[in-house]
Amino acid sequence: MAHYYDIDDIIMEGELISVSFHVAANGVGLDPGSETNCVEQGSKVELPFWLAHELHQRQAVSINVPACFNQKTRKEIQADAACVDLRNRCLYFYELGCKIAPMVGDRTIGSFLLYTFTCRYKEVLSKAHSSAFVVAPKFLTLLTKEETQLYEAARSSMAAFRKWRLGGPRFEKASILGKKRKPND
The missing domain is CATH 3.40.5.50 (Ribosomal Protein L9; domain 1)
Structure with missing residues (x-):
């Protein structure tokens, strides 16, 4: 629930x-x-x-077993996971896979999901940190909902880092440190 x-x-x-x-x-x-x-x-x-x-x-x-977890998809992902369009196959690929794995009796779905995620994770972060914003929309059309959220989090994190690096707010002195204590005498 x-x-x-x-x-x-x-x-x-x-x-x-x-x-x-x-x-x-x-x-x-x-x-x-x-x-x-x-x-x-x-x-x-x-x-x-x-x-x-x-x-x-x-x-x-x-x-x-849904078509998005069949042998054809597995072979495509083993060949080049980053280029496979998982969005058109199943927008919620990983979540559906986790929920359906115990019900279909196919014990390889879990390891297949892990392999797919680790291969695509590297590519998602690489694109989010290095690609220009013009290239991103083409790449985003291949990503599942979970991967899109990961991409957006990585991109906003990188933007915040660049802002900080170029002179954003540095360490600030706590306001309590500037106050002096009065003697008790």
């Missing part, structure tokens, strides 16, 4: 993921184009994460 009011968490839980139904479900109305409101056992359906999670806990569905 820690992220109950967090808008990013709400949007992330709206990500569509593929599930396979273990049981038939009547009156669900998942497909508006369908003539019946039934889902047959074994059907594969795209559901928002929050609903898939609830149904998975009730053992009504099994969650399939």
Whole structure:
């Protein structure tokens, strides 16, 4: 419940993921184009994460590994992680990966997320500290929500450092140090 009011968490839980139904479900109305409101056992359906999670806990569905964590994506990231457009695959790539890993039974997702983050982390910080502001918008289109926040934090940190280095406020003497104590005699 820690992220109950967090808008990013709400949007992330709206990500569509593929599930396979273990049981038939009547009156669900998942497909508006369908003539019946039934889902047959074994059907594969795209559901928002929050609903898939609830149904998975009730053992009504099994969650399939999302496309953003498939072997094609893994090979692209191993080739050059900084150039892969994760934003189009899943805006909340890392957060969704952390939440979905224990539910899909794929134990390699955790190490894949760690590898991806460490490779891209170096590039994000490098761009934030050295690139001109003109180059940044092209690079930002590849980043996930978490990486964009990291980039903005690094860029503002670098701007504050440059301001300080060029003559910003230096160490200041505390106001209490200038006052003299009166003798008690």
